[in-house]
Amino acid sequence: MDTAQAQSEALSAEIEKELAAGHLSFPTFLDVSLKIRRALESEDTGLDTLLPLIQLEPVLAARLIGLANSALYTSSANPVRDLRQAVLRLGVAAVRSLALVVATSQLARAEQLGPARAYAMRLWDHCVDVAAWAYAIAKETGEVSADEALLAGMLHDIGQFYLLGKAMDYPQLLDHEDELSDLVLCWHKPVGRAVLQALGVPEDIVDAVDDREVLGGALPLSGLADVLFLANLAAEMPNPLTLQREPTRSALLEAATHGMDKQAFDALAAAASDERLRALAALRG
Template identity: 35%
Template sequence: MDRLDAFKAIAEQAGRGELTFPANVNATLRLQQALNDPDCHADAAARLIQANPLLAARSVAIANSAAYNRSGTEITSVKNAVQRLGVRTLQSLVAALIVRQIGSEVTNPALKQQINQLWEHTAHVAALSQVIARRVTRLDPETALFAGIMHEVAGFYMLSCAGDYPEIMDGEPEDWVDHGEIEIGRGVLTRLGVPDGVLQGIEAMWTGLRAIPPETLGDTLLLANDLAPVPSPLYQPRANISEQGARTIDFLIGDGSLHTIMLESAEEVRSLYSVLMM
């Protein structure tokens, strides 16, 4: 079996829904399902989050971040954090925990390094996506945050399978983009219950088709991906944009420009990134 055969085998398993997750992922998925219940209101959500110390700490931290604390009033309780954030932002925090847990049982140092870099990249893209959606594309920022968190989940799952399929560590970076990401990604995202609109936005990012200025969720993710200071370890920068060029992307938005918007939003991006890296 070579690398492409390994990708195909993992993709076929994912397509059938035969995914193997660590036990902690399954537990967190149940929490995600509870939060997805339309009858789950703020008090119930707060009780669910309080039962997980890590999520409790993250919810308070993100509620006090520059992106969500417009008034500057600090809060110290999970209940108040839930009231400020709303259930949808909590769903993104739970999604972030799920993505990180997928590779939590990997022990190989080289794989761990890739997983850690992939999460750094993911956290940057998620934080940038939230701000770009709110300030540039005028899309729902919570949907963009969630999509940014989920956009590399196929890569995390692929790396977690390296124990069973060591061949995935051989070959060229383009192999993943051309033969692994989309096929495996669809199965993993479907198994995790990602809404169709978000799945379509992530698929648009995978295909790499963009509009400038950006308009769609896929455009938002692509721009965030290009602006992220930490690249994904799974593939090289796309041919239509150099790593150096990504730092100089600019275009007019209303009376301003992308450059000025990102400068004004730098603290929001930094604060969101910091919470996701907790």
């Protein structure tokens, strides 16, 4: 089996079988996230259980300390100096978000992706941008938790990262972006939902990711799905799968916010823009 089409068909069959069985075979880039999820599911889990898992991934540990000392979470002049203090300051949602930031970043930089690595890096940039906007919009509106919005932003295209991780076993497919894009577009939504459920993501976040293509059309925003929808359209880094050009994205944003008070929306966008820059700096390290 040495053609891109044949490998695409083989991977599609593998994915279909996994979804039908209700059991995903996870690529290794999600190992730490899965271990953290399993630990958090246990009622007996405390910091003494969670911290060694995080320390298995030194990059994640370092990034958590950096995030705890960032403008997003620093409310005093006392810097965090160790991992225990960082986790206590950040909370569980932020730990899970940054675990995904680190995991997807490492996948996007994997040598095994070959020519698809540029695609993966653009996807990572897009997800970080959406997460930063989601955090900023949520913080400005106060309608939903900013930390949950950040997590939803990082997760909203997790199905695409999962498929890229699986595609590393199909090198001919990675050499043909058209075939790879077609496969990802076909499978990323059902795969994304299955991945979110396997990671133990709260159902309201799973539903918001599924419903992000719908907007209530009025202020105040009606929930996490609205925040994620606006964050997707506001993001300056497009998903590499989309064929939307800038005028199209701007027109969609204008149409989606048509029923909103323009002055109020412009004020929200301006305020969120500053917060987004702080979130971007924190997420990118």
